[in-house]
Structures are given as structure tokens and as C-alpha cells.
Amino acid sequence: xxxxxxxxxxxxxxxxGRLITPHAEIETPVFMxxxxxxxxxxxxxxxxxxLGAQIILGNTYHLYLRPGVDTVRKLGGLHGFxxxxxxxxxxSGGFQVFSLNxxxxxxxxxxxxxxxxDGSSHFFSPESAMEAQxxxxxxxxxxxxxxxxxxxxxARMRASMEMTARWAARSKKYFEEHKSEVPWxxxxxxxxxxxxxxxxxxxxxxxxxxxxGDATQSLFGIVQGGMDRALRKESAERxxxxxxxxxxxxxxxxxxxxxxxREIVESTLEHLPKDKPRDRxxxxxxxxxxxxxxxxxxxxxxxxxxxxxxxxxxxTSEGKVSIKQARYAQDAGPLDANCGCRVCxxxxxxxxxxLYASNEVLAQVLNxxxxxxFYLDTMRRVRHSxxxxxxxxxxxxxxxxxxx
Amino acid sequence: xxxxxxxxxxxxxxxxGRLITPHAEIETPVFMxxxxxxxxxxxxxxxxxxLGAQIILGNTYHLYLRPGVDTVRKLGGLHGFxxxxxxxxxxSGGFQVFSLNxxxxxxxxxxxxxxxxDGSSHFFSPESAMEAQxxxxxxxxxxxxxxxxxxxxxARMRASMEMTARWAARSKKYFEEHKSEVPWxxxxxxxxxxxxxxxxxxxxxxxxxxxxGDATQSLFGIVQGGMDRALRKESAERxxxxxxxxxxxxxxxxxxxxxxxREIVESTLEHLPKDKPRDRxxxxxxxxxxxxxxxxxxxxxxxxxxxxxxxxxxxTSEGKVSIKQARYAQDAGPLDANCGCRVCxxxxxxxxxxLYASNEVLAQVLNxxxxxxFYLDTMRRVRHSxxxxxxxxxxxxxxxxxxx
Numbered sequence: 001x002x003x004x005x006x007x008x009x010x011x012x013x014x015x016x017g018r019l020i021t022p023h024a025e026i027e028t029p030v031f032m033x034x035x036x037x038x039x040x041x042x043x044x045x046x047x048x049x050x051l052g053a054q055i056i057l058g059n060t061y062h063l064y065l066r067p068g069v070d071t072v073r074k075l076g077g078l079h080g081f082x083x084x085x086x087x088x089x090x091x092s093g094g095f096q097v098f099s100l101n102x103x104x105x106x107x108x109x110x111x112x113x114x115x116x117x118d119g120s121s122h123f124f125s126p127e128s129a130m131e132a133q134x135x136x137x138x139x140x141x142x143x144x145x146x147x148x149x150x151x152x153x154x155a156r157m158r159a160s161m162e163m164t165a166r167w168a169a170r171s172k173k174y175f176e177e178h179k180s181e182v183p184w185x186x187x188x189x190x191x192x193x194x195x196x197x198x199x200x201x202x203x204x205x206x207x208x209x210x211x212x213g214d215a216t217q218s219l220f221g222i223v224q225g226g227m228d229r230a231l232r233k234e235s236a237e238r239x240x241x242x243x244x245x246x247x248x249x250x251x252x253x254x255x256x257x258x259x260x261x262r263e264i265v266e267s268t269l270e271h272l273p274k275d276k277p278r279d280r281x282x283x284x285x286x287x288x289x290x291x292x293x294x295x296x297x298x299x300x301x302x303x304x305x306x307x308x309x310x311x312x313x314x315x316t317s318e319g320k321v322s323i324k325q326a327r328y329a330q331d332a333g334p335l336d337a338n339c340g341c342r343v344c345x346x347x348x349x350x351x352x353x354x355l356y357a358s359n360e361v362l363a364q365v366l367n368x369x370x371x372x373x374f375y376l377d378t379m380r381r382v383r384h385s386x387x388x389x390x391x392x393x394x395x396x397x398x399x400x401x402x403x404x
Numbered sequence: 405x406x407x408x409x410x411x412x413x414x415x416x417x418x419x420x421g422r423l424i425t426p427h428a429e430i431e432t433p434v435f436m437x438x439x440x441x442x443x444x445x446x447x448x449x450x451x452x453x454x455l456g457a458q459i460i461l462g463n464t465y466h467l468y469l470r471p472g473v474d475t476v477r478k479l480g481g482l483h484g485f486x487x488x489x490x491x492x493x494x495x496s497g498g499f500q501v502f503s504l505n506x507x508x509x510x511x512x513x514x515x516x517x518x519x520x521x522d523g524s525s526h527f528f529s530p531e532s533a534m535e536a537q538x539x540x541x542x543x544x545x546x547x548x549x550x551x552x553x554x555x556x557x558x559a560r561m562r563a564s565m566e567m568t569a570r571w572a573a574r575s576k577k578y579f580e581e582h583k584s585e586v587p588w589x590x591x592x593x594x595x596x597x598x599x600x601x602x603x604x605x606x607x608x609x610x611x612x613x614x615x616x617g618d619a620t621q622s623l624f625g626i627v628q629g630g631m632d633r634a635l636r637k638e639s640a641e642r643x644x645x646x647x648x649x650x651x652x653x654x655x656x657x658x659x660x661x662x663x664x665x666r667e668i669v670e671s672t673l674e675h676l677p678k679d680k681p682r683d684r685x686x687x688x689x690x691x692x693x694x695x696x697x698x699x700x701x702x703x704x705x706x707x708x709x710x711x712x713x714x715x716x717x718x719x720t721s722e723g724k725v726s727i728k729q730a731r732y733a734q735d736a737g738p739l740d741a742n743c744g745c746r747v748c749x750x751x752x753x754x755x756x757x758x759l760y761a762s763n764e765v766l767a768q769v770l771n772x773x774x775x776x777x778f779y780l781d782t783m784r785r786v787r788h789s790x791x792x793x794x795x796x797x798x799x800x801x802x803x804x805x806x807x808x
Contacts, residue, residue: 037762038755038758039764039766041766042765042766042769043766044766044770045750046750066758066761066762067733067754067758067761067762071758075754081755081758082751083751083752083755329475330475330479332484342450346449346450347486348479350485351442351479351485351486354470354475355443357470357471358470358471360443361445361765362445362448364765365446365448
């Protein structure tokens with residue numbers, strides 16, 4: 001059993017559950033911090049553990065380019081490479097190929113794209129994207145999809161959705177034939193280096209959660225279909241027909257209005273199996289992660305808390321704080337009096353403002369720790385609220401909207 | 405009693421002792437990590453505590469310019485401002501005015517200099533430098549001195565040394581008249597904000613070590629005299645005559661050969677009181693901190709471990725490692741197999757190399773933690789070696805020289 005998902009409580013469309021992966025048991029709905037190149041920017045792994053992160057995300061596109069799949073695979077996959085013992089999810093690479101490559105060339109076979117690092121040419125097919133993700137060794141990986149641009153006409157949205165469906169079938173076929181090659185798998189030919197790393201870690205990555213030694217990764221399908229509800233429904237049906245243990249809603253946050261994103265997610269969710277985890281990448285503000293949880297999304301991630309932290313934008317129970325402002329220069333109070341994170345427990349707004357104004361690296365470190373803490377804490381309160389079945393008070397109980 | 409110093413063991417000229425300051429008891433010889441603008445770059449305060457740092461250094465020149473003394477003072481001094489409960493030392497500002505200001509103007513009254521941040525004009529006199537350091541509120545502060553350039557002729561070295569002696573007397577006079585104004589002192593008019601910060605810290609800065617509520621800072625004198633042994637001797641005598649609870653050897657690392665630095669330190673130490681702590685700023689490599697400890701220096705600091713870390717240069721028990729090198733790309737071993745720090749316990753050289761190559765902020769964080777750990781650990785072994793009276797094996801027992 002490489003993945004199991006159980007729903008323990010409901011509140012309206014929201015679900016509280018438990019997702020069991022080879023490396024960790026995850027309470028859902030869950031927020032997944034983004035570690036693009038095998039590092040959640042500025043935050044050591046033990047601090048992520050302290051914050052309660054149960055699963056983090058790596059970007060296949062970035063990791064494929066640097067340090068390269070072969071290096072990660074030889075070091076035991078991402079778990080061994082970055083010394084992270086809990087769960088990891090990698091994305092398909094489709095979104096990055098789309099968003100970072102204006103000169104990409106898409107064919108039935110796959111996508112030719114240029115590295116944003118050095119301009120070198122590369123090719124991702126469903127098969128090579130699977131090969132990369134198997135080498136990276138995340139617990140949950142994604143079928144290779146085409147992210148449809150916005151706006152797009154009906155014919156383009158249909159053609160793109162249909163290609164994603166064909167690619168999903170090819171992804172699954174390759175995955176089923178090669179899943180035993182995962183670097184932490186029983187059939188892996190490279191246990192030596194991984195074991196060497198594990199041997200000197202206080203709490204090495206282990207597969208205890210998966211129970212058996214032949215645990216493998218789990219491949220999720222991705223629903224596309226642009227901004228057309230009927231195409232989304234058809235994409236969901238075709239992806240479900242291929243059959244995956246979980247489903248992601250892709251192709252959003254590509255420039256469309258936020259209200260439209262929400263509508264598409266809501267309508268797509270209706271067509272996804274109720275007993276399988278649903279993943280929605282790139283969500284969002286604290287309000288949005290609460291809202292998408294209320295719609296029935298189980299897994300979310302976003303670079304917003306980490307990226308905003310680097311720009312001095314901090315999320316608090318009383319709304320957003322731009323810590324660079326001079327008004328905080330002599331503010332002895334904590335960033336967020338309602339937050340129990342190690343930053344709010346120890347430092348003043350004046351100090352955080354000084355670090356930011358002085359361009360000190362510690363500013364990024366502390367700001368990121370707080371923002372992640374705020375997101376993870378928000379999701380914790382969402383889960384608690386669901387477990388109490390607090391449907392009517394769902395949104396208001398977990399999130400005080402920012403003061404105007 | 406604001407400072408006490410006791411020597412418990414000796415090994416040749418090396419001394420093992422205990423320095424008791426208002427905020428911490430410090431085992432000597434001690435290495436002091438540098439936190440230029442109230443942050444040891446990239447390292448949170450709780451991590452510094454874990455590493456065993458008992459005293460850190462702040463730069464008066466930098467803090468005076470940003471965030472400004474008034475801000476730090478209002479927030480309870482550096483201890484409250486940066487939430488650091490152990491000891492702090494601030495330097496005189498003399499070295500930075502010297503090294504960062506080619507256009508400085510020195511007169512008997514003081515030094516006019518330009519901010520390296522915005523070019524604005526400022527003035528430090530012995531009195532204003534004391535006022536700044538009292539406002540910053542470190543446990544140990546430094547008399548304002550003139551750092552003599554290298555090379556300098558005999559007349560210039562003498563004139564400069566004599567001015568430093570006059571400035572030392574003025575520094576002491578101002579300090580004695582104003583030391584009760586320290587922001588954590590009993591007579592401080594601004595206990596409110598500091599108390600507000602302290603109230604929500606799990607372990608607030610306290611003055612327990614000093615014993616009484618009227619503890620103040622301690623002012624150290626600085627010996628100058630350029631590269632002339634006789635002038636150094638005269639400077640030591642004149643500074644001792646003014647009378648301080650500790651003495652620093654200043655005006656070194658200004659471009660002279662390292663062997664000359666060592667000679668001047670060694671000869672100056674002969675003229676300093678045996679029962680008072682001796683401070684030597686800007687030392688050095690791991691070999692040098694061991695060597696200076698063996699000469700009888702009690703307190704040392706250097707930006708080298710933190711600065712080198714930012715450039716991927718790491719100190720290990722087997723010598724220096726430039727982690728950026730491609731040879732480490734798939735090296736699953738720890739950075740230093742003999743190091744017990746949290747970086748060596750958890751991460752591989754391959755991962756550290758990847759973080760550096762990918763320009764990830766975590767590279768600086770982890771590299772700095774390791775280098776500081778290595779320095780603090782080296783000094784711990786020096787102290788242990790002194791306590792065993794291992795004179796003959798002093799150097800070799802605490803430090804394996806890098807392989808050629």
C-alpha cells in the first residue's frame with residue numbers, strides 16, 4: 001500500500017482526513033511549503049519539522065536542471081539528498097515549462113524548452129517527466145500535463161485538454177512499468193549512498209508509514225480544460241477513467257481573474273471522486289487556502305508565504321504587515337500577538353524592521369519562518385474547525401479578515 | 405560588581421578563566437561571533453545559544469548609523485533590541501572609522517567621517533562614542549581610539565598613540581559620569597519598552613550574573629602604538645595608569661604581515677596586567693585563535709568564520725573545504741566527520757554544494773552555523789587543553805593543521 005486516504009470528518013464540502021504516504025502520515029487539508037530546488041528558501045529542515053510541515057513540494061523542472069536527477073537519485077532521492085524524512089510531492093514540470101519558457105515547442109511527443117539558467121535545450125515527454133520524478137523519489141508525483149494559456153479559444157482549450165489526457169495515459173503506463181526504480185525502493189540499485197547518509201542521521205528517512213518494504217510512489221492525474229466548465233468535466237472524467245489514487249486541478253493561476261479560478265475549482269471538484277485526495281497547486285492567500293479547504297480541496301501549496309517574506313510582507317491574525325515601514329522602527333511589540341511561533345515569541349517588530357532595512361539575511365529567515373507558521377497554523381485551525389463540524393462558522397472561525 | 409575575572413588554570417602563557425559580566429558568565433579564552441548590525445549574519449539567536457556562544461560582538465559604527473543609538477536605547481539596549489540574553493561587547497568604532505572612511509578628518513577633538521551608507525557627515529569624539537556605547541548597552545565597551553595606519557613613521561606612530569591615550573582618559577571620564585544611563589541600569593528612564601519585550605520572552609535578558617541591580621557596563625582601554633614595540637609598551641603603561649578592568653590590543657590587521665602582528669601582540673601582552681582580561685580583535689584563522697590563546701589572549705573575535713561561510717569556504721578538522729567545487733557534487737559524506745554540529749549531523753557535502761551552486765539562502769545559513777560551531781568548538785578544546793595544563797601539546801592537541 002503506497003498511499004491511503006481516509007476522511008474522518010466533514011463540514012459542508014470541506015473534508016478532514018488523513019493521507020498516508022510512504023514517508024509520512026499527513027492530516028488534511030494540508031498546506032505544503034514549497035522547496036523549489038530542494039530547499040524551502042532560508043529555512044533549515046529541522047525548523048520545518050518544528051513548524052509541523054508534514055509534506056513539502058519540490059519542482060521537477062528546477063531540480064531536473066539543477067542539481068540534475070542523476071545526482072538526486074544517487075543520493076537516495078530527494079529525501080536522502082535534502083535530508084527530509086517526511087513526505088515530499090513533486091509537480092509535473094508542466095507549469096514551469098509553460099510559465100518560464102516563452103519559446104517552448106509543444107508536440108504530441110512532448111515539449112522542447114530552454115533552461116532559464118543557461119538557455120540550453122531540453123525535452124520533456126510524459127515518459128521522461130516520469131523518469132525524472134521517479135529518480136527524484138517524492139512520495140507523490142504528477143502526470144505530465146500541458147498547461148493551457150489564458151485566454152484561449154474553445155478549440156485550443158479542447159485540443160490541449162485532450163493532449164493532457166493522452167499524456168496522462170502515457171504517464172501512467174511509464175510509471176507502472178518503472179515505479180520499482182524509485183531510489184528508496186526495494187529494487188533500487190543504489191542503496192549504498194542513501195544508506196550512508198541515513199546511517200548518520202539522528203532520525204533518518206524511513207518507510208515505516210508505508211508498512212512494507214515494497215512501497216512505491218503514487219502518481220496523481222491532473223485535470224485541465226482551461227476556463228470551460230464542460231471541458232473541465234470531460235477532463236475529469238477522462239482522467240478518472242485512466243485511474244489515479246489522487247487528482248490535481250491544474251492550469252489555473254495563469255492570468256485569469258481570481259473569481260474565475262474559484263468557479264472553475266468549485267465546478268471541477270464536483271466531478272472528482274469523493275474518496276480520493278484533491279490537490280490544487282498555487283493557492284494562495286491565507287483567505288484563499290481557507291476558502292479552497294471549504295470547497296473540498298485537500299492539498300494546497302503556494303510560494304506566497306515564502307516569497308512575500310523575502311519582500312517583508314508578513315501575514316498576521318490582524319492582516320498583512322509590511323515590515324519595512326518606518327512606523328515599526330521603534331515598535332517593541334511582537335509581529336503577531338496571537339502567534340506562538342519562535343519569531344513572534346522572541347523578536348520585536350522594531351528588530352524585524354531593522355533586519356529588513358539593513359538587508360540582513362536573517363530578515364528572510366525569520367520572516368519566512370513566521371509566514372510559514374502562520375499558514376500551517378491557519379490550516380491547523382481549518383482542520384480543527386472541520387473536525388467540530390462548524391459549517392456555518394467555518395470561514396469566520398479560522399480567519400479574521402484583515403482590517404480595512 | 406560589573407565585571408570580575410578569575411584565572412583558574414594556566415598552560416605556559418595561556419590562561420583558562422572565567423569572566424563574569426552583567427548578562428553572562430564567560431569561560432575564557434573565548435571566541436566572540438560578530439553581529440555587526442545586531443545580527444550574526446543568517447543565524448537566529450536561539451541557534452547561537454545552541455552553539456554555545458556566550459558573548460557576541462556588535463559594531464558601534466554600524467549600529468550608530470543604522471538603526472541608530474536612540475532606537476536601540478529605547479528598546480532596552482542591544483540585549484532587548486535583538487533579544488539576546490547573554491553577553492555583548494561593542495567596539496569603539498575607531499577601527500571602522502579608519503577602515504571604511506578614506507576621507508575621515510582627525511583632530512584632537514575627534515573624527516569627522518562620512519557614512520558608508522549615504523555619505524552623510526558624522527562626528528565621533530571620545531565623549532560621543534561613549535554616549536553611543538552606553539546607549540547600545542553592551543556588557544563590555546571600548547574606549548575611543550585612533551587606529552594608526554600601516555606603514556607609518558615613528559613621529560606619526562607616537563603622535564597617534566599619545567592621542568589615543570588622551571582619548572582614553574576622556575572616554576573614562578565620560579563613562580564614569582554617565583554609566584548609570586545604560587538602558588538596563590537601575591537609573592534608566594526607559595524601562596517600559598525593555599520590560600515589555602522582556603515580559604514576553606521565554607528567557608528574558610536578566611542581570612542575575614551581576615548579582616545586584618546597579619550593575620553597569622565595563623569600559624576597556626585600548627593599547628595602540630603602531631608596529632613599534634617601545635611605543636606599544638608606553639601605550640600599555642599609560643593606559644594602565646588611567647586604569648581599566650580589561651585591555652584590548654588595537655591597531656592591528658591594518659595591512660602588516662601576519663608574523664609582525666603576532667610579534668606585536670606577544671610583546672604587548674608582556675606589559676598588560678596578568679589579572680585582567682586581554683582582548684584582541686580581528687583574530688583570525690582557526691590556527692591563529694589557538695596561537696593567540698597560547699600567547700595569553702583571553703578574548704577574540706573575527707568576521708572570518710561568518711564571511712568565509714558566505715563564500716562557501718568551510719573550516720573542518722581536516723582543513724579548509726571550498727564547498728563550491730564540483731568534486732563535492734555527489735559526495736554523500738558529512739562536511740566534517742569529526743564535527744557534531746547540526747549541519748554535519750544532517751546534511752551531505754553534495755547538498756551543501758548544491759545549495760551554494762544554486763545561490764540558495766540556506767547555503768549561507770548552514771555554512772555559517774558550521775563555521776561558528778567549528779570556531780567555538782576549537783576554543784572549547786583550547787580551554788580543555790589549558791585546564792589539563794598540556795603546555796607542550798597545546799597546539800597539536802587542539803588543532804590538526806590542514807593537509808597540504
